[in-house]
Amino acid sequence: MLNALWFGMIVASVLYALVSGEIGNLSTALLDGSSTAVELTVSMLGSLCAWLGFLKIAEKSGLTERMAQVLSPLIGRLFPEYREDLEIQGKICMNLSANLLGLGNAATPLGLSAMRAMSEKNPSDVPSRGMILFVVLNTASIQLLPVNMATMRASCGSAEPFAILPHIWIASAGALLCCVTVCKLVEQREKRIANS
Amino acid sequence: MAQAGAAAMPLIVGLIVLFGYLKGVNVFDAFVEGAKEGVSTSVRLLPTLVGLIVGVTLLRSSGLLDAVCHLAAPVAQALGISSEILPLALLRPISGSGASAYTLSLLQQFGPDSETGRIASVLASSTETTFYAVAVYFGACGYRHLRYTIPAALTGDFAALCLAIFTVKCFG
Structure with a gap:
């Protein structure tokens, strides 16, 4: 899927730029894009290390396992494959909590560590159902307080920067529900096909 | 509100370290052990990020994205x-940074409390950067075949667009 998408993005951009005469811009764009990626990686490197470090402390002290036990009914239902696995559940919990609190910098490292743990348990070369659901959850937003948006609105002179909070909750919860439903429907269809 | 958000991160870090220390964990050694994984993870991520960001930058600077948006105008009407x-x-x-920049320009152009400004605010904060998340998470684990990930994630994005318009139209 990413293969086809990426191919389409590159070829369509080059063809379009040829036709519209913007082809000169593309060489700068190419260089800019790659150095942006390096800048992003370097700026992420510190927080990645820091959060994986704190995660290790939380794991060694048994904190993530406790969180996993508390949230186990929910996580176990969403990720039945990992119902018995408190280590993976703990990592999933940490990532989801960081997302809820709006700590994007922490959510990515914690999520990557959860993905790595899940892929170690996955014998196949295609991602497991749990991994797909986990990534899909991370493409939806489950943030309680969209502080960045409120700050942006306030800086533009909004009289009520937080007035759209209920709208954001409804829209993001609805979107989250939709993508989880799609995942669960596909899972059930796959199970039916496997059984028949 | 913004202060509560800013306080969350240091409080969580403090709690994690305190809990670890009380449980007898050698907190600094554990931290260093975990932080080492950060280096290898980000090195493995770099090629994926370069590929994705170059693709998006090309899409934007070729003018193709603008052209597609232009075609979509009758739908908006x-x-x-x-x-x-x-x-x-x-x-x-x-593109997360592209979307933020564009949202900011909409808020400035129409005003943050206008209908367009509100829809833009709701839309921008009710989903994440889907392709970035997919590329980062699966790229770091080396999976190529993503099965139903993208259709499921895009269903969510589409639902967020519909709900952003709907909630602002209904509740103001």
């Missing part, structure tokens, strides 16, 4: 929303 909203819906799943 049919929905009764400003035609400037749909580019945001197309940009949001692809």
Whole structure:
């Protein structure tokens, strides 16, 4: 899927730029894009290390396992494959909590560590159902307080920067529900096909 | 509110370290052990990020993204929303920084409390950058075949667009 998408993005951009005469811009764009990626990686490197470090402390002290036990009914239902696995559940919990609190910098490292743990348990070369659901959850937003948006609105002179909070909750919860439903429907269809 | 958000991170870090220390964990050694994984993870991520960001930058600077957004204008009219909203819906799943910049320009142009400004605010904060998340998480684990990940994630993005328009139209 990413293969086809990426191919389409590159070829369509080059063809379009040829036709519209913007082809000169593309060489700068190419260089800019790659150095942006390096800048992003370097700026992420510190927080990645820091959060994986704190995660290790939380794991060694048994904190993530406790969180996993508390949230186990929910996580176990969403990720039945990992119902018995408190280590993976703990990592999933940490990532989801960081997302809820709006700590994007922490959510990515914690999520990557959860993905790595899940892929170690996955014998196949295609991602497991749990991994797909986990990534899909991370493409939806489950943030309680969209502080960045409120700050942006306030800086533009909004009289009520937080007035759209209920709208954001409804829209993001609805979107989250939709993508989880799609995942669960596909899972059930796959199970039916496997059984028949 | 903003202060509560700013306090969350240091409080959580403090609690994690305190709990670890009380449980007898050698907190600094554990931290260093975990932090080492950060280096290898980000090195493995770099090629994926270069590929994705180069693709998105090409898409934007070739003018193709603008052209597609332009084509979408009649759809916006049919929905009764400003035609400037749909580019945001197309940009949001692809580029987080692009979507933020575009949202900011909409807020400045129409005003943050206008209908367009509100729809833009809701839309921009009710989903994440889908393709970035997919590429980062699966790229770091080396999976190529993603099965139903992208259709499921894009269903969510589409639902967020519909709900952003719907909630603002209904509740103001």
